[in-house]
Amino acid sequence: MVRFRDPQIEMAHGAGGKASRRLVEGLFAPLLFANATAPLGDAARIATDGSSIAITTDSFVVKPLKFPGGSIGELAVNGTMNDLAVSGARGQAMVVTFVLEEGLPTPVLEAEVRAMAAALRRAGVVMVAGDTKVVERGKADGMYITTTGIGRPMSHVRIDAQSVQPGDKVLLSGPIGDHGITILLARGELDLEADLSSDTRCVLPLVEAMVEEAGPGIRWMRDPTRGGVATSLNELARDCGLSIVLSEEEIPMRDEVRGACELLGLDPLHIANEGQFLAVVAPEYADAALNALNKTDGGENAVIIGEVRIEPACAVLVTTRYGGSRIVDMLVGDPLPRIC
Amino acid sequence: MRYVDEFRDPELITKASEEIYRLADTGRHYRIMEVCGGHTHAIYRFGLKDVLPANIELIHGPGCPVCVLPMGRIDDGLAVAKSQNVIFAAFGDMMRVPGTHGSPLEHKAGGTDVRIVYSPADALQLARKNPNKHVMFFAIGFETTAPSTALTLMRAKSEGIRNFSIFCNHVTIVPAIRAILDSPDMRLDAFIGPGHVSTVIGCRPYEWIARNEGKPVVTSGFEPLDLLQSIVMLLRQLRAGEARVENQYKRVVPWEGNRAALKAMAEVFQLRPYFEWRGLGFISQSALKIRDEYAEWDAEQRFPIPGTRVTDPKAAQCGEVLKGVLKPAQCKLFGNECTPEHPIGALMVSSEGSCAAYYNYEHRKAALVTRISSVA
Numbered sequence: 001m002v003r004f005r006d007p008q009i010e011m012a013h014g015a016g017g018k019a020s021r022r023l024v025e026g027l028f029a030p031l032l033f034a035n036a037t038a039p040l041g042d043a044a045r046i047a048t049d050g051s052s053i054a055i056t057t058d059s060f061v062v063k064p065l066k067f068p069g070g071s072i073g074e075l076a077v078n079g080t081m082n083d084l085a086v087s088g089a090r091g092q093a094m095v096v097t098f099v100l101e102e103g104l105p106t107p108v109l110e111a112e113v114r115a116m117a118a119a120l121r122r123a124g125v126v127m128v129a130g131d132t133k134v135v136e137r138g139k140a141d142g143m144y145i146t147t148t149g150i151g152r153p154m155s156h157v158r159i160d161a162q163s164v165q166p167g168d169k170v171l172l173s174g175p176i177g178d179h180g181i182t183i184l185l186a187r188g189e190l191d192l193e194a195d196l197s198s199d200t201r202c203v204l205p206l207v208e209a210m211v212e213e214a215g216p217g218i219r220w221m222r223d224p225t226r227g228g229v230a231t232s233l234n235e236l237a238r239d240c241g242l243s244i245v246l247s248e249e250e251i252p253m254r255d256e257v258r259g260a261c262e263l264l265g266l267d268p269l270h271i272a273n274e275g276q277f278l279a280v281v282a283p284e285y286a287d288a289a290l291n292a293l294n295k296t297d298g299g300e301n302a303v304i305i306g307e308v309r310i311e312p313a314c315a316v317l318v319t320t321r322y323g324g325s326r327i328v329d330m331l332v333g334d335p336l337p338r339i340c
Numbered sequence: 341m342r343y344v345d346e347f348r349d350p351e352l353i354t355k356a357s358e359e360i361y362r363l364a365d366t367g368r369h370y371r372i373m374e375v376c377g378g379h380t381h382a383i384y385r386f387g388l389k390d391v392l393p394a395n396i397e398l399i400h401g402p403g404c405p406v407c408v409l410p411m412g413r414i415d416d417g418l419a420v421a422k423s424q425n426v427i428f429a430a431f432g433d434m435m436r437v438p439g440t441h442g443s444p445l446e447h448k449a450g451g452t453d454v455r456i457v458y459s460p461a462d463a464l465q466l467a468r469k470n471p472n473k474h475v476m477f478f479a480i481g482f483e484t485t486a487p488s489t490a491l492t493l494m495r496a497k498s499e500g501i502r503n504f505s506i507f508c509n510h511v512t513i514v515p516a517i518r519a520i521l522d523s524p525d526m527r528l529d530a531f532i533g534p535g536h537v538s539t540v541i542g543c544r545p546y547e548w549i550a551r552n553e554g555k556p557v558v559t560s561g562f563e564p565l566d567l568l569q570s571i572v573m574l575l576r577q578l579r580a581g582e583a584r585v586e587n588q589y590k591r592v593v594p595w596e597g598n599r600a601a602l603k604a605m606a607e608v609f610q611l612r613p614y615f616e617w618r619g620l621g622f623i624s625q626s627a628l629k630i631r632d633e634y635a636e637w638d639a640e641q642r643f644p645i646p647g648t649r650v651t652d653p654k655a656a657q658c659g660e661v662l663k664g665v666l667k668p669a670q671c672k673l674f675g676n677e678c679t680p681e682h683p684i685g686a687l688m689v690s691s692e693g694s695c696a697a698y699y700n701y702e703h704r705k706a707a708l709v710t711r712i713s714s715v716a
Contacts (some may be wrong), residue, residue: 318346323354326385
């Protein structure tokens with residue numbers, strides 16, 4: 001049953017793209033998961049005494065620890081809460097594990113703990129348990145943080161790739177690529193500067209607003225982190241067997257992100273986001289969902305970027321205003337390692 | 341963004357497309373080669389085939405530096421990195437190119453110190469920062485990147501940085517075009533001339549193609565409108581029965597080239613008597629080697645080089661695709677054994693490789709029966 005044949009682990013296995021998927025589906029799922037063939041969502045559901053809870057976990061290894069617009073601590077809370085939110089669940093409680101490097105200055109650690117506390121307050125979530133490990137100097141780049149979130153499913157929301165239909169609309173909550181490009185520039189390895197900051201935030205208020213107005217029409221949601229919008233939508237296309245057709249001109253993007261991608265030969269659709277989400281909504285609910293996002297703080301730039309079609313099956317196609325089109329695949333390899 | 345947005349303007353693109361439909365003789369089949377891999381990438385990325393008439397066939401040329409590098413050179417570079425315990429620095433494009441015992445990235449996971457750099461100057465900076473290690477920059481590219489390698493070597497020499505060397509794989513474009521034209525199975529009507537290479541060498545080196553071979557050449561930019569305008573210019577020449585070299589990319593390419601860059605290249609490099617190209621075989625005077633004055637910074641003179649020669653896997657038809665004889669999807673391995681994730685040939689790796697461009701942007705579009713109009 002185990003089909004993972006790559007001889008060793010490479011950075012690409014952590015990039016959220018094709019190699020990651022192969023590792024999970026070929027090694028972890030068959031040996032570890034209760035239901036090896038269940039679709040891989042952002043969070044799992046567990047039934048307990050007649051009700052159900054949602055649970056998810058995420059590790060954060062971002063380099064550098066601090067970057068314009070955020071830091072590892074804030075990311076560690078928002079990232080896990082967002083995975084719950086796009087699974088249709090409200091985060092309730094969280095547990096945390098710190099892996100700290102010998103020699104890490106206490107003020108650096110304290111700043112991150114304070115950033116986590118502030119993010120928890122904003123998300124209305126409590127931290128209920130934790131663990132700490134320390135490794136030798138040179139082994140952990142300061143710190144790694146793992147958070148596990150538990151949430152309560154929202155009523156009337158059913159997230160299921162199989163329910164996606166031709167004609168459904170694809171919504172995006174705001175401009176893409178801010179986080180990935182910010183981290184890339186923050187590393188200072190390129191002589192490039194831009195007035196740009198990470199989009200890290202908790203997307204729950206936006207998801208709640210959309211659920212309120214268009215709950216029964218929401219078929220699928222995902223936060224396009226590593227691997228970007230292209231990777232998330234390719235996973236959807238594969239899981240539902242349909243085609244996701246995007247209109248290039250509708251995809252919101254800051255000029256700084258577009259410029260950096262042009263210079264570096266990167267596709268913005270492959271760049272990581274930490275404060276955006278994608279939703280597939282039944283056509284009759286699309287306007288209501290979009291209006292709900294647009295009138296919520298931070299959702300002003302949400303747009304419909306495309307729709308679901310039958311052909312080309314299992315693929316994402318981007319069309320241009322002048323009638324050209326191209327396939328956009330999942331991320332292959334890892335242009336930007338350790339982005340979150 | 342200036343110089344980008346106006347060259348992607350839908351109205352202008354539609355006009356250029358209409359002009360192409362008007363100029364193309366419906367009774368004739370046009371075979372136009374875009375020499376440069378950057379053009380191949382742009383053609384697929386912008387979906388330009390969707391706006392061209394069916395009787396204009398674009399043939400992908402050999403202008404992808406990663407693609408034309410024989411596997412033996414990669415093996416040699418990695419062997420030096422491993423045996424001499426040096427830092428192997430290269431462009432990101434090189435990282436996933438397969439060698440006999442794995443790509444640079446796979447060697448990295450196995451413990452070799454492999455670093456991605458964005459320029460040779462970054463590799464030199466790495467040497468400054470690691471005075472106790474030797475940094476070897478694995479240099480690839482046509483005349484586009486050779487000047488920056490040359491300037492970096494001049495800098496290393498003037499600063500006396502001795503823990504730095506270049507493994508030089510620089511090649512020149514004109515002998516490759518000549519090899520294509522000499523190939524008996526190649527029938528071409530015209531060339532879309534390289535853009536970036538021409539910023540350095542100018543347009544004069546292509547004049548023999550027009551004069552001796554009777555084929556029009558238009559040096560082109562990389563935006564959709566650039567490429568369509570270049571095709572318009574080529575069709576006008578073909579209609580008039582002319583063969584000239586024209587420059588569509590005037591905003592960047594000077595007719596005479598870049599003197600300072602050419603001077604730096606002449607200072608540091610000399611022509612190799614011959615060099616092996618993947619798919620094209622040995623081509624005389626087609627590559628650059630580092631002059632003896634810079635021998636201390638020449639990895640090939642400084643370290644023992646195994647001189648590996650590897651024949652491409654039999655089933656892989658990289659050579660035919662590189663020469664434009666086969667389309668990517670006509671290779672037996674395309675999309676089956678050979679994919680961007682598990683590439684067998686370099687054409688499936690580099691962003692400028694025609695197989696990767698075709699696989700990433702076009703491949704599954706073939707399943708579409710109806711042409712897709714834009715989403716509302």
